[in-house]
């Protein structure tokens with residue numbers, strides 16, 4: 133930030149994640165689309181968000197819901213075309229809403245022309261050098277090059293069938309690395325050609341006017357030179373792991389983002405990069421947002437904190453210190469398309485690693501009423517914190533995770549690659565309800581949906597919540613309005629001591645915020661109640677409730 137420049141928008145923005153498959157479907161084929169997004173922008177303006185993060189919409193065989201890109205510079209016909217994209221972006225900008233798009237640089241689809249060329253080319257060729265091809269181990273190369281496991285389960289290497297049959301030398305056909313599905317081969321970022329191609333892709337979308345990028349698997353692009361064996365601990369988070377991991381957080385990734393920072397800086401309008409970097413601590417995540425690198429990085433240690441006051445205070449403190457220490461905002465987040473929705477997650481006990489999901493056979497079903505109450509309290513706490521915040525479509529309706537999805541509806545590669553052992557992420561991706569009494573709850577007008585919607589969702593539809601002052605939708609609108617009016621996002625947090633240990637309590641620019649995570653009510657200080665995450669009578673703060681109080 134320079135003195136003649138207003139603070140950059142991304143330091144304080146409330147950013148709403150649209151998962152286009154499940155947001156709004158204009159053509160009625162059961163899969164959301166970009167024209168659907170355009171028709172719903174007024175609802176987002178009324179909600180009060182500053183920007184949108186749009187999950188993948190680029191050309192893709194959809195083996196991982198679009199995170200398997202075959203053409204980085206076009207729109208998949210499922211979602212529309214580039215003209216629809218331009219119209220959507222212009223309509224968002226007309227409403228004062230910025231838009232960042234998802235960029236997937238760790239891997240492409242196996243249908244990307246480069247990978248198809250690599251398969252046809254010989255070992256050692258320029259075409260192979262864009263990905264990570266290696267000879268296998270064992271006498272005839274029949275063992276994978278190392279023991280790495282895919283995040284989605286199973287081995288991270290797949291052996292190819294060579295175009296020239298057996299004429300490949302003593303080691304036989306090569307293997308290629310895929311940290312995710314076999315249809316998602318990892319690029320080799322040591323190769324300058326890959327780097328140049330991504331500069332071109334960045335410029336393609338920046339020239340079209342996007343406000344920035346959410347960068348997928350931003351901690352994974354560079355692998356340890358020697359590809360040493362590594363096995364994640366049993367039951368670890370699918371994208372977490374404890375350091376050192378030879379494919380996460382390698383020092384070399386940072387140079388890539390310094391380079392991208394320079395590309396974005398050529399453009400006006402404070403374009404921004406947001407890292408999806410699943411690192412264990414805030415201090416490690418903060419490495420991605422040093423002044424010459426990215427601008428934001430999702431605070432996953434915060435997302436992963438259990439519903440526990442002491443842990444939340446600790447992670448908030450660590451985050452403000454770590455991000456503040458490099459001059460970056462903290463980027464708070466509770467839900468996205470990869471995790472169990474927080475209105476369910478916060479009522480689940482321990483032992484549900486991220487990415488594994490919940491389903492009909494998961495032991496210990498969460499109580500939906502407790503989950504919703506905690507979910508609302510957690511959001512009220514998050515939106516009072518200084519920094520930027522991300523919301524995931526449907527959380528403003530209090531949507532829970534869909535646990536009872538039938539097995540034959542599931543589409544997440546995790547489900548298939550673990551033989552149904554892990555449910556994966558479909559339960560947070562179900563098309564969202566707009567109108568209670570319309571086909572597909574107003575998602576489209578044909579009733580088709582790529583994942584089935586639960587019948588209980590009629591009462592959660594947006595039109596049912598609009599006129600109800602106590603609805604989750606109106607809570608989100610109020611929180612976002614007050615956050616703006618009191619400039620909480622650019623404020624400073626000071627802890628309030630002396631309250632019971634089950635509380636998280638702080639002041640931010642004249643607003644007192646108290647969350648009660650315990651079972652017992654807590655006496656409230658004097659002041660004017662601005663908002664309560666769940667309405668209550670009396671002057672004691674009930675369990676699982678957050679309040680904002682004005683000190684005037």
Ligand code: BGC
Pocket residue numbers: 196199200236312348349408469470
């Ligand atoms: C995305 C996931 C995706 C994976 C592979 C992630 O971190 O958010 O949805 O499956 O990257 O691209």
